[in-house]
Structure formats: C-alpha cells, structure tokens
Amino acid sequence: MIQIPKPIYERMIEHARQQQPLECCGILGGRGKEVLTLFELPNGEQSPTRYSIPPEEQLKVYEQMEKESLEMIAIYHSHPDTIAFPSVTDVKLAFYPEVASIIISLKEKGNPVMKAFRIGKEAIYLEEIEIVS
Ligand SMILES: [Zn+2]
Numbered sequence: 519m520i521q522i523p524k525p526i527y528e529r530m531i532e533h534a535r536q537q538q539p540l541e542c543c544g545i546l547g548g549r550g551k552e553v554l555t556l557f558e559l560p561n562g563e564q565s566p567t568r569y570s571i572p573p574e575e576q577l578k579v580y581e582q583m584e585k586e587s588l589e590m591i592a593i594y595h596s597h598p599d600t601i602a603f604p605s606v607t608d609v610k611l612a613f614y615p616e617v618a619s620i621i622i623s624l625k626e627k628g629n630p631v632m633k634a635f636r637i638g639k640e641a642i643y644l645e646e647i648e649i650v651s
Pocket of ligand 1: 596603
C-alpha cells in the first residue's frame with residue numbers, strides 16, 4: 519500500500535493535465551509507505567505514448583532524497599489517452615521492481631484515474647493507493 523497526501527495526489531493529476539497531450543513523469547519520495555515529497559520531472563521523450571526521466575534529473579532527485587533521508591517510493595507517469603495499466607513499453611522499461619509504478623489515466627474526460635503497480639519479471643501486481651489528508 520502507498521499513502522499519498524491529498525495535496526500531492528491533486529498536484530500529480532494537475533501535472534498530468536498540464537502536460538497533455540504528452541505523458542508527464544516524476545518521482546515520489548517518502549518513508550515506508552508514506553509519500554512525503556513530489557518531484558515533477560521533464561519527460562525526456564516529449565511523447566504522448568512514452569516517457570523517460572533524463573539521467574541528470576534522476577541524479578538530482580537521488581541526491582535530494584539522500585539529503586532528506588527519503589526513499590524512492592514510486593515513479594509516476596501519465597497515460598493521456600489510454601487506461602491506467604502498464605503498457606508493453608512500461609513493462610519493458612521497469613528496472614526497479616521494488617519501486618511502485620503509478621499511472622495517471624486521463625482517458626475519461628473529467629475523471630482522472632490513478633493506479634499503482636509493482637511490475638515484476640513474471641507478473642504485474644496492483645498496489646493499493648490510500649489518499650491521506
Ligand atoms: Zn505508461
């Protein structure tokens with residue numbers, strides 16, 4: 519389970535909307551199950567169907583998280599036109615099975631859907647998101 523404070527949850531959806539029609543991406547840092555910090559990052563692909571986090575951006579986030587004793591809890595990205603489920607590319611590029619993959623779908627107008635997954639070699643597991651205030 520992942521606990522996301524409501525303001526961060528809302529900011530993630532806002533980020534996805536702002537980047538439409540392109541995919542957005544970012545990293546969530548925290549401790550245990552609890553998300554504490556949101557890092558909004560540029561999509562290195564500038565694509566509506568793919569994303570990548572530029573290595574130098576990733577490094578900056580790692581350094582910041584280390585300074586604040588935060589762990590990487592999740593990597594998130596948006597699906598502007600498809601459902602909240604990992605694409606074939608997402609599965610191929612999931613290098614960190616211990617880090618959750620959060621997908622924000624904007625497919626349904628006015629009804630963004632956010633889901634978290636653990637993408638393993640053998641299977642994809644749904645992970646519960648709890649929004650906390
Ligand atoms: Zn995706």
